[in-house]
Amino acid sequence: MTLADILVFQVPLIFFVVLLFGTLFWTLYVSFTDWKTVAPNYDFTGLKWYQHLVTQPRFKVDIANNLKWLIIGVVPTVVIAILLAYLLELSPIRGVESYVRTLILYPVAMSFIVTGTVWSWMYRPGQGVFDTILRLFGIESPFMYTTNPETATYWLILIFIWQYLGFAVIIIQSSFRTSELQEMIEAATVDGASRLRILVSVIVPNIRSGILVLVSLLLISTLKVFDIVYIVTFGGPGISTDVLALNMWITFFQQHLVSAGAGLGIIIFLMAFIIVIPYTIYALRKWFE
């Protein structure tokens, strides 16, 4: 490699990677200091602000809600995406696939601010779109949507599933289309296996890598979820739908508790890191084999 090569190919990438990890360690350092107003304060205080965070009732709610998001936001999305992708492969009607793909992919291009606003009209108890439709069928709506603190988070997660389904289907579809898998499906069909049997025993085990990529991406997206909660409920009713990212936003941008906000950022990062390690190891092994 000549000097010119290094300058062109390596330096820009290295510059941005160093900047990114520099800011990451900066966050880590700030979380150990005593910075609690607008004015910078780098006095080292150890775990003081983490202790402050953990003792807040809000933190427990956040962790519980983030776990709900991680499980209920990801598992149904992946299952529905696999079923839908398989159904589209089998579809005996022409043109269905391209229609469905366009239909379910458009929300991916929209921001959560837009979809969140529209969905809050859908959810509005009494007058909202869903309740109006139910009334057309003569049903008095039993749902309280996002106004019931017990179930509000699940209704928010439904928006997420709706918005990410198209993205999930695309990833699953692309892993269906390897020639090996198509041959295996043909062989199983010749052997007389039922469609369900083919899905469970042939397809799912052979698209593991696609599922793994999808699950990691969805887990990260649900972990850092912020916009939906911010725009639809702002953590309410009370703090029942609060999540870590919203808590961080309030702590940092509204209360100016910089060290506590940095601590929350580090907690979100650590959760992401634990979730993503399996995928990263898998991907790296494949890359360097």
Add this chain to the structure above:
Amino acid sequence: MKSKNKSLKITVILVLIGLSIAYLLPIYVMVITSFKSIEEINQGAYLTPTLNPQFVNYAEVLFGSIRFRSNMIPRLGNSAIISVVSTALSVFIGGLGGYYLSRTRTKFARILFVLVGIALYLPYQAVIIPLVILMARTGLALTHWGMILSYLILNIPLASVLMGTSSSPSPVSWRRRP
């Protein structure tokens, strides 16, 4: 076999109807609401189209009014500048870096690749506080370049990996369905 295909067809049609309603209803509601007056919107009734559609909402959003003070045209300009410049630069720098990562097998390149792999999934919450501090100190806060730089820092790892894998020496074979 025939009856099996029939049940499949029915399933497909039912799924098609369900998905169409779930994905077209929000768009429908958004479009018809945009033509209503504030009084009509406050009455609820999101499903019924308005009898006297008006474009005043669009005019107010684009050019501003007493009720809607901030007009949208300069904001659209900001979005366009930031997204076009940051995407172009991410693709360019990521392309160079990705080419380097995919063609080099030195120890340094491997370490860099691991770091990029971690950065790919880094939640922006973990870096946002120092970014705000940096932007405020360098005077880049509230400027286009401040936003573009923030996007570059977060997007270049993804751009490098995508560009690197697509210029990988071992091509992935895709078989198109007939």
